[in-house]
Each structure stands twice: as C-alpha cells, then as structure tokens.
Amino acid sequence: MHRAHVSKIGMTALVPPELIFACAGEPFDVNNIIPASKNYPKNKLCAWTAIWREMLVKREIKIDSLIVVAGGDCHNALVDGQKAAMSGIPTHFFFYPFDGDVQYLESQLHKLSSFLGNIEYPEKFRDVKALKKLGRKIDNKRLNGKISSSEAFRILVSFSDLMGDLDRFRNALDIKEGNIALNNRVALIGVPPIYHDFHEAAQSLDLQIVFDELPYEFVRHSGDDINEVALDYCNYTFARSLDFRIEFLQKELEKRKVEGVIHYTQFACHHVLEDEILRAKLDYPMLTIQGDLPGKTPQQIKLRLEAFREVLERS
Amino acid sequence: MPSKAGRRFMIGLDVGSTTAKIVRIVDGEIEYQITGTHNWKELVKGVKKEDIISTGYFRHSVPHRASVTEITAAQFGVKHYFPEAEVIVDIGGQDTKVIDVKSNNFIINDRCSAGTGAFLEFVANYFKLELNEIGTLHFQAKRIPDINNTCGVFAISEMISQLVAGYSKEEVIAGMHYAFARRISFMIPETETIVLIGGTVKNEGMVSALRDILKKDILMPPEPQIVNALGALKYYS
Incomplete structure (x- = not known):
C-alpha cells in the first residue's frame, strides 16, 4: 500500500528516522543544507539554528511538518523552533531524557508517532537497521584507510535522514575503495563543522579524521520497534550527561588509535562551554576551533589545523 | 644584512x-x-x-x-x-596568538581588532603619532582612565569621551594600553612566566600595562x- 502523498518531515537534530519512515513520512534533516547555504540570518546566535529557522519561516525549505529536538542536544532550537512553529508550520517538540530513562523516551516516541499519524510500515524499522549496519561498515573502512574521511563523513552525516528515501540511499552507499595513508589519525568531536569542505581541508593538510563523533551517533542507534528504539537511543551521547559522553569517547578514541583530537565548536552554541572539561578529561593533544557562518574552511582555521599537524608530528 | x-x-x-x-x-x-x-x-x-x-x-x-x-x-x-618557556604570547599586526607550550594548546584572536596590533595603530593614528611614540608617552600619565569597552571601535569613542572629560593625551593613551592588555590577559592561561614576541610588544607602555595586570614574570627576547x-x-x- 502506498500513499499518494508522503509527508516531508523536517527535523532539527537527531530524531529516530526509522520511526518517521515507519509512519510513512520522509525525514529531512534541515541541517544538511546549512554548510552550502548562502543565507546570512539577521537575528542569530548559532548560525546552524538561525539559518534553518529563517529558511523555514520564509518557506525556503519545503516541509509539511517539523520535529524540533528541544530537550537534549541543541538548546537554541527550542526558541528557533517556536519561531518556525509561529510561522504556521505544524511542529512537534521532542525531548530526550538527560538521565537515559527508557520509559520516558518510549513515551516521547509514542507521542511523536501520534503526531506523525501512527506507524503504517513497521518493516521500515528493520530496513533502516540494516542500512545502519552498512553505515558502520563504511565507518570501519574509513578507519582502515579503505575510503577517505571526507567520503565517509558525507555518508555518515546523511544517516540522520537517509536522504528521505531508503532505496536511493542504499544505492548511494556503493563507494569505490582505495588505499589511504593514515598519517596523523585524529578524531573530530563536537557538532559537525559548518564548513562544507572541512574534511577535505584536513585531509589536504595530512590530518586523517578517523572518527566523527556526531555522525557516528547517526549509525549507532536503531531498533525493530518503538521499545527497542527507546532502549538504544537513550544512549544517544549528545543528549546525556558529559560524564556519559566522555566515557563513551574515551573508549572510542582508544579503539580508533587516534593521535589527537579536534574539538569543533560553533559560535554561540552551549557546547562551547564543554571545551575545558573535554580537555581535562581526554588525554590527547587537542585543538579547539570555532566556526560561525557557513562556507569554505577559512584560512585562519587551516592555519590552526596545519599547526596541529606539526604538533602531532613532533609528539 | x-x-x-x-x-x-x-x-x-x-x-x-x-x-x-x-x-x-x-x-x-x-x-x-x-x-x-x-x-x-x-x-x-x-x-x-x-x-x-x-x-x-x-x-x-x-x-x-x-x-x-x-x-x-x-x-x-x-x-x-x-628554553623553559611555558606560555608564548605573539602579538602581531592582525592577530594575537597565545601558545601554551606545555599542553600544546594555542588560542588565536583573529576575529576582533581589539586584541591585535591594529588596535594600537588606531590609537596612534588618532593622535597622528608613531607606534613607538605612544609607548613612551604612556609613562608620562599621572592617572589612568578606565576604558571598559572590549570592542576596538567603541573603545576609540570612549577614548574621545575621556579626552573631552579632561584626561590628557598621555593618560588616555595609557588607558588604551590597559584596555588592550586586559583584553590580551583574558587569553592567557595560568602560568608563572610569559614570553612576549611580535612587533606590537615593542610598545613599552603596553608591556608595562600587561605586567601590571598579570603580575607575572614577563620575558622578552632582544628583538621580539x-x-x-x-x-x-x-x-x-
């Protein structure tokens, strides 16, 4: 059974896309268009949320309804999401539990399911789970130098909405393999950089990003039904306490044998405040960079990356 | 050469x-x-x-x-x-870099002119003086006005207000050196000794203000x- 019209569901941060597909929706992560955007919002703190808010209000992003992740992860989204809602877009506010309470998350997922019109295609849970398994394989190939970090990032970050089309997305996962020298293995933690060529820039400076913290979360969680999704997504690190996230990071960085960590921070994002804690807890040379507006990686950021490579080469 | x-x-x-x-x-x-x-x-x-x-x-x-x-x-x-330097502060014309040698960390201010040599150049240009001249005039100030603005452009307006309020040129220049030094001090991590380099640190007035604010040992190479x-x-x- 196919609907004549599939609703396009905007999402402001990670919302289980498997549930949206199962409810016959087409997930669309509004952040995915920001790095290539030429939109300079008038009233902004963080450019990520300000740009999608402005584009939504002006109807430059065509969606039928919006899910705002208002609890856990992004704080600015709570206000910018309300501005989008006030402009007339049907909006649902989704809250992750800070303490990982599975029952709370399950109740949130049921509310979301009602907003989306309830589950019509339960098999989509398993379809998405299978694709995420392929995503983790891609991540592993990057870790072993079989595919470039920019290619791996491009795919992993797309797992937030799986391009809104599972068949199209499955075809996009077919990547040519090669052999990439893994000098200067670094992890990229924090929110993804707002620059569309950041991974290429790092690669050109001989820094190999072998871990993308947030995109890895996009392939890490899944489930065959709402209960399993709740069980797994309650470990979504960005919505949890710093201790929880740091413990996960420590294991992941060790497993991936990284030599250094790049902490990307976004201007006026509350995650900036985490930098000193991450520096104190993660025992690696760390470079903190901060971006503001989208575009190409600025020269000043490239200088920092190059100097960081020199640090790694000396240590 | x-x-x-x-x-x-x-x-x-x-x-x-x-x-x-x-x-x-x-x-x-x-x-x-x-x-x-x-x-x-x-x-x-x-x-x-x-x-x-x-x-x-x-x-x-x-x-x-x-x-x-x-x-x-x-x-x-x-x-x-x-050889034992722990923190290096490089104040250049267009940016300021603070390098924490021990932790391999570096902070760069390249977004805002208020913490770079360009800021003191605005001041010198306003008084039609050379950069080294404002460094010397600093020591003739009898009192130092508070200049609180952290934005370079607004600090210049505040400097003009202080001149109108009766502070001398030398005093206002010293006030600007303190405003600049305070801005730099926010970037410097806890340490006992700081090495200053870069063209801007040839301004003795600014270095004196920084020394006064930080109350740390400040070292400088012969030609920074x-x-x-x-x-x-x-x-x-």
Whole structure:
C-alpha cells in the first residue's frame, strides 16, 4: 500500500528516522543544507539554528511538518523552533531524557508517532537497521584507510535522514575503495563543522579524521520497534550527561588509535562551554576551533589545523 | 644584512600581514632585517629558494625549501632564548596568538581588532603619532582612565569621551594600553612566566600595562619581531 502523498518531515537534530519512515513520512534533516547555504540570518546566535529557522519561516525549505529536538542536544532550537512553529508550520517538540530513562523516551516516541499519524510500515524499522549496519561498515573502512574521511563523513552525516528515501540511499552507499595513508589519525568531536569542505581541508593538510563523533551517533542507534528504539537511543551521547559522553569517547578514541583530537565548536552554541572539561578529561593533544557562518574552511582555521599537524608530528 | 660573499646560509623568512623578517645565523651570530610585507622580495635578493625556510601568513606564497606555521616557529624561536618557556604570547599586526607550550594548546584572536596590533595603530593614528611614540608617552600619565569597552571601535569613542572629560593625551593613551592588555590577559592561561614576541610588544607602555595586570614574570627576547623567522630556521635545522 502506498500513499499518494508522503509527508516531508523536517527535523532539527537527531530524531529516530526509522520511526518517521515507519509512519510513512520522509525525514529531512534541515541541517544538511546549512554548510552550502548562502543565507546570512539577521537575528542569530548559532548560525546552524538561525539559518534553518529563517529558511523555514520564509518557506525556503519545503516541509509539511517539523520535529524540533528541544530537550537534549541543541538548546537554541527550542526558541528557533517556536519561531518556525509561529510561522504556521505544524511542529512537534521532542525531548530526550538527560538521565537515559527508557520509559520516558518510549513515551516521547509514542507521542511523536501520534503526531506523525501512527506507524503504517513497521518493516521500515528493520530496513533502516540494516542500512545502519552498512553505515558502520563504511565507518570501519574509513578507519582502515579503505575510503577517505571526507567520503565517509558525507555518508555518515546523511544517516540522520537517509536522504528521505531508503532505496536511493542504499544505492548511494556503493563507494569505490582505495588505499589511504593514515598519517596523523585524529578524531573530530563536537557538532559537525559548518564548513562544507572541512574534511577535505584536513585531509589536504595530512590530518586523517578517523572518527566523527556526531555522525557516528547517526549509525549507532536503531531498533525493530518503538521499545527497542527507546532502549538504544537513550544512549544517544549528545543528549546525556558529559560524564556519559566522555566515557563513551574515551573508549572510542582508544579503539580508533587516534593521535589527537579536534574539538569543533560553533559560535554561540552551549557546547562551547564543554571545551575545558573535554580537555581535562581526554588525554590527547587537542585543538579547539570555532566556526560561525557557513562556507569554505577559512584560512585562519587551516592555519590552526596545519599547526596541529606539526604538533602531532613532533609528539 | 652584512654581505657574506661566497658563503651560503640557510635563512628563516617570516612574511606576516604587516611586516617581513629575515634571519640567518652567521658564525653563531643572529643577523636579521625587517621591512614592510610589500617589500619582502628585497629581503631575499640573491637567495636561492632551497635556502629559504618560510613562515608567517604568506609562508606558502613565497619561495621556500620548507615551510612551517608561525605557531610552531614561535615555539622554536622562543626556545632559543628561553628554553623553559611555558606560555608564548605573539602579538602581531592582525592577530594575537597565545601558545601554551606545555599542553600544546594555542588560542588565536583573529576575529576582533581589539586584541591585535591594529588596535594600537588606531590609537596612534588618532593622535597622528608613531607606534613607538605612544609607548613612551604612556609613562608620562599621572592617572589612568578606565576604558571598559572590549570592542576596538567603541573603545576609540570612549577614548574621545575621556579626552573631552579632561584626561590628557598621555593618560588616555595609557588607558588604551590597559584596555588592550586586559583584553590580551583574558587569553592567557595560568602560568608563572610569559614570553612576549611580535612587533606590537615593542610598545613599552603596553608591556608595562600587561605586567601590571598579570603580575607575572614577563620575558622578552632582544628583538621580539624576528623570533618566528629565527624559529623557522631552527625548526628546519
């Protein structure tokens, strides 16, 4: 059974896309268009949320309804999401539990399911789970130098909405393999950089990003039904306490044998405040960079990356 | 730079946003030359590309055998004078870099002119003075007005208000040095000793204000402007 019209569901941060597909929706992560955007919002703190808010209000992003992740992860989204809602877009506010309470998350997922019109295609849970398994394989190939970090990032970050089309997305996962020298293995933690060529820039400076913290979360969680999704997504690190996230990071960085960590921070994002804690807890040379507006990686950021490579080469 | 006919030397070339510097070591002695960035070619007349180690903002644009970022060059250059240096503050014309040598961390202010040499240049230009002159006038101030604005443009308006309120030119200049030094101090981590380098630190008034605010040991190499060029040379060798 196919609907004549599939609703396009905007999402402001990670919302289980498997549930949206199962409810016959087409997930669309509004952040995915920001790095290539030429939109300079008038009233902004963080450019990520300000740009999608402005584009939504002006109807430059065509969606039928919006899910705002208002609890856990992004704080600015709570206000910018309300501005989008006030402009007339049907909006649902989704809250992750800070303490990982599975029952709370399950109740949130049921509310979301009602907003989306309830589950019509339960098999989509398993379809998405299978694709995420392929995503983790891609991540592993990057870790072993079989595919470039920019290619791996491009795919992993797309797992937030799986391009809104599972068949199209499955075809996009077919990547040519090669052999990439893994000098200067670094992890990229924090929110993804707002620059569309950041991974290429790092690669050109001989820094190999072998871990993308947030995109890895996009392939890490899944489930065959709402209960399993709740069980797994309650470990979504960005919505949890710093201790929880740091413990996960420590294991992941060790497993991936990284030599250094790049902490990307976004201007006026509350995650900036985490930098000193991450520096104190993660025992690696760390470079903190901060971006503001989208575009190409600025020269000043490239200088920092190059100097960081020199640090790694000396240590 | 004295001619050393018939002998080839490696040189460190630092081409920054406002000045270009060249360093070579001849019989154990450091020789250097400084000019405006636009004249950088004058510094390398007759020098072969294979003998140049470049650094600075334009390090990739000038001929070089090898290049190194100014952040790494600063560490190698400072080490020559102060092997135990923990924190280096490089105040240049267009940016300020704070390098925490121990933790391999560096903070760069390149978004806002208030913490760079450009800020003090605004002040000097306003009074139609040279940069070194405002550094000397600082010490003639009898009292120091509070200039609280952290934005370069607004600080200039505040400076004018203080002049209208009756503060002398020397006092207002000292106030601006304190405003600048306070801004820099926010970037400096906990440490006992700080090494200052870069063209702007030749301003004695600003250094005095920074010393007063930080209450730490402040060390400076004999010629703070050529440290990165020296560091490039040392890095390579």
